[in-house]
Amino acid sequence: MITFYPGPSKVYPEVSQYLQEAFESGVISANHRSTAFMEMLEATISNLKLKLEIPADYEVYFVSSATECWEIIAQSLISVPSVHIYNGAFGEKWMEYTQKLTSGASSFYFDHNALPELPFASKLSGSELICLTHNETSNGTALPASFMGSLRSESDNLIAVDATSSMAGVELPWKAADIWYASVQKCFGLPAGMGILVVSPRAVERAIEIGERKHYNSLLFIRDNFLKNQTPYTPNILGIYLLNSVMKQVKPINELAKQTALRSREWYRFLTKNSYQLLVTNEAARSETVIAVANKKEKITQIKEAAKKAGITLGNGYGSQKDTSFRIANFPAISDQEISILQNFLVSAAVK
Ligand SMILES: *Cc1c(COP(=O)(O)O)cnc(C)c1O
Helix, strand or coil: CEECCCCCCCCCCCHHHHHHHHHHHCHHHCCCCCHHHHHHHHHHHHHHHHHHCCCCCCEEEEECCHHHHHHHHHHHCCCCCCEEEECCHHHHHHHHHHHHHHCCCEEEECCCCCCCCHHHHHCCCCCCEEEEECEECCCCEECCHHHHHHHHHHCCCEEEEECCCCECCECCCHHHCCEEEEECCCCCCCCCCCEEEEECHHHHHHHHHHCCCCCCCCHHHHHHHHHCCCCCCCCCHHHHHHHHHHHHHCCCHHHHHHHHHHHHHHHHHHHHHCCCEECCCCHHHECCCEEEEECCHHHHHHHHHHHHHCCEECEECCHHHCCCEEEEECCCCCCHHHHHHHHHHHHHCCCC
């Protein structure tokens, strides 16, 4: 079975060997306050920052999921209502989680075939946190770097970005935002069970100003621990080991991103040529890492079932597009050969 599910997704084949190495190294039986663990944590963060080109003055913490990041941000970085600019199910969920904890989150919804309009964003007052979904996994859209850059230059607000299905697959304009997060089961090509939170010096300052320390996962408490190469609770040691191994293995993000861009152009060209209908018709709004194909419910069910019989798992539609679309992950761990297999299948299943 080969999988194009956009999370959990295909893990790098080398993970099999890393699992064995992790076992043999003894680190997964070691105490998380031991020197061996602390050195591994430090090396992992340093390899991650190197390969993903994260600015030196941004800090990296490991948590348990992207969902946990929604709560950490709501608890520790929001003092006046946040504004959530989104076009799909994940952006909406983030707003709802924040609403529950802060009771003030407001939303600005835009169409999945449009980009959010800047005049609205620049009207926000100085102290609000702007929340964006860099890559909306549910509908296959993404925010271009040009949008992120313009928003940054037009507003003084702290900006938080959900990059769960784009981090480690495309280049991120790190300096255009203050808080970035992802989980490892998408572009990182790793088994699920860990989240990665990246924060700018300004975000740290804001957390200190707010001073929230009520939770086991309060940002300042997490930070105190990470500054000593420790974690607030017993972490996913195996997950950290695997992340370090994969970060040592992968090419620098600028090279990896070229492959992602090339493959996505090829995917969109291929689908159009073979009369598949794309969910996102506006090219400027399309994601490079998650490609969504739309059709009538019966046709989608039929294609997914035929794919399953051919040994291929396609991603189900998500949220409001659940039954009327399928999704194809374009994550780095997927091989050219697997892409050819899926394309051959799609040629034969083509909907005219
Ligand atoms: C997958 C996903 C999440 C949720 O990730 P978890 O690891 O399950 O918490 C959040 N946001 C986006 C955009 C996602 O793709």
